[in-house]
Amino acid sequence: MILKQYQKDIIEDLTRYLEILQKTKNISESFNEFWRLHPRTPLTPFPGEIVEPYKNNVAGVPHVCLKVPTAGGKTFIAANALRPIFSIFPQDHAKTVVWLVPSNSILEQTIRNFSNPEHPYREQLNADFGNRVEVYDKTALLQGAGFNASSVKENLSLCILSFDSLRSRNKDNRNAYKENGNLLSFAESGDEEISLMKVFQHLNPVIVVDESHNAESELSVDMLKQLNPSFILDLTATPRKNSNIISFTSAFELKKESMVKLPVIVYNHQSKDEVVNSALELRARLERAAFDAQNQGGAPIRPIVLFQAEPKTKEDNATFDKIKAMLIEKGIKENEIKIKTADKNELAGLDLMSSDCEVRYIITVNALKEGWDCPYAYILASLADKNSAVDVEQILGRVLRLPYTRKNPNPMLNMSYVLTASNKFLDTVQNVVEGLNRAGFSGKDYRIADTQVI
Structure with missing residues (x-):
């Protein structure tokens, strides 16, 4: 290097x-x-x-x-x-x-x-x-x-x-x-x-x-x-x-050297189920784009979704076990899903960048809030209660790293994505800005997107 x-x-x-x-x-x-x-x-x-x-x-x-x-x-x-x-x-x-x-x-x-x-x-x-x-x-x-x-x-x-x-x-x-x-x-x-x-x-x-x-x-x-x-x-x-x-x-230096996936595209949905469906569909689109790019000589990319679960404090919370059950019910293979929390670490010993690795979905609460490194992570889907502000800034930095530190011919693969279901969407956007600030970037490095485009 x-x-x-x-x-x-x-x-x-x-x-x-x-x-x-x-x-x-x-x-x-x-x-x-x-x-x-x-x-x-x-x-x-x-x-x-x-x-x-x-x-x-x-x-x-x-x-x-x-x-x-x-x-x-x-x-x-x-x-x-x-x-x-x-x-x-x-x-x-x-x-x-x-x-x-x-x-x-x-x-x-x-x-x-x-x-x-x-x-x-x-x-x-x-x-x-x-x-x-x-x-x-x-x-x-x-x-x-x-x-x-x-x-x-x-x-x-x-x-x-x-x-x-x-x-x-x-x-x-x-x-x-x-x-x-x-x-x-x-x-x-x-x-x-x-x-x-x-x-x-x-x-x-x-x-x-x-x-x-x-x-x-x-x-x-x-x-x-x-x-x-x-x-x-x-x-x-x-x-x-x-x-x-x-x-x-400066953040500009990282952008110039193709180190980061920016801007962050932020989508807001009406329900947690919509967030999950949107995350699955967007990830599939990104994987198709990555496959096409690889056929044209690009390096392999396997886009990963980070699902941010809620702590186990209420019966109706979107906890990590409920999210996993929801994904399996929607047809996702169990070996493609891993859980990383303070008490459970299914990522131990895994090389997520390996061509043999099949992981496409990681469920966490805040266990990945700092220092975790996987450039294949593209989508942060936060399933907090829709009436609360979504604390996405805790793990936003995990989806910013650009694979192989070089831009992809497909612009979709040069951006990162945040999906939420919050009635307090402006608070969520503010949290995205705070997350970018914590990572050394600015509030200019995000875009609010229309959910219809997914």
């Missing part, structure tokens, strides 16, 4: 900041100097402006943010960022990365991708660190499975963890803070008590915070301080006020 031009610009921004940091040896001054001399957007950080003076969130530690819209390839960008970051440290500085993610779905996906030697993320790390890369999840770290004092000296150690595995007021209840005999190789004296957190503190790791807008509470900042980091890199589409942004990417 080759960096897009805007991704190259981001890495150049980071590299430029690191060079200034090495010269000034002053975190705040280097941030201000970076923006004052920026070749594309020279700015003077000022309170209340788009770039404010540096915020010393973790004292003495460079802590910067990359602002990239959803579907902009934040993980690949961060993978490319590790080599320039480690280049500013002495040769004997342990190449240890603590990569923090906010949810189990993102955790599983990140571990799977970096552990796969054929995935572009891992290929990038192997190229940058001479194939000396070890990837660890929480279990491997706590068991000392390949994670020891010798391995961290020889390899890039990528430790992928959830925020919650380290974030706790009562640290005694967290395994990362407990004495651990599996990690004795890191003890400097025979009588020293050692824990995973103490190991991290000793290694002075680089921290990557994915979806960093989820990690700005007092508890989260305390977690970052506890890790004794040498550098912190935030990744998000929606930075909070205390972020030190060193690179902005």
Whole structure:
């Protein structure tokens, strides 16, 4: 995988900041100097402006943010960022990365991708660190499975963890803070008590915070301080006020590079049954278009519908089991339907992009609200009560990624679709706009469509 031009610009921004940091040896001054001399957007950080003076969130530690819209390839960008970051440290500085993610779905996906030697993320790390890369999840770290004092000296150690595995007021209840005999190789004296957190503190790791807008509470900042980091890199589409942004990417750049399916076409129907029928018909049309494009030499696409179910709070709610029964009753094969909720994960172990995969319908509530990655997802069909505003913004970003990051000859396959049944349709549209804003886009990136055209 080759960096897009805007991704190259981001890495150049980071590299430029690191060079200034090495010269000034002053975190705040280097941030201000970076923006004052920026070749594309020279700015003077000022309170209340788009770039404010540096915020010393973790004292003495460079802590910067990359602002990239959803579907902009934040993980690949961060993978490319590790080599320039480690280049500013002495040769004997342990190449240890603590990569923090906010949810189990993102955790599983990140571990799977970096552990796969054929995935572009891992290929990038192997190229940058001479194939000396070890990837660890929480279990491997706590068991000392390949994670020891010798391995961290020889390899890039990528430790992928959830925020919650380290974030706790009562640290005694967290395994990362407990004495651990599996990690004795890191003890400097025979009588020293050692824990995973103490190991991290000793290694002075680089921290990557994915979806960093989820990690700005007092508890989260305390977690970052506890890790004794040498550098912190935030990744998000929606930075909070205390972020030190060193690179902005506009939605226009993603559109120009064919990264996203825009505009979002929004349809409103009279009933939940109409939403389901419309979703089935629209998906079938998209699949026929994809099949025709493939016959003309295009890459294979299997359009997927995300059905957003309601929580089990009322008898008449469109819950995930009722939606599945409805789909089967309408003739959909059971093996084409998968459920992903907080308690049920039928997507585990599936490669949705595989030609052998038959999944065309995924039913969720909000389990896919961040970080889930499947460019084949085209339609978000939300089955909330028609008298309520539909909270589609929670998972709207999941249907924005364009397959293979290139436009299709058929315009239908370059757009994404939201189907609802809400009496409060204007509220629904506002939620679509909010979802686009959360993903780093704007309210101009949607269209309201006539339901008769489906």
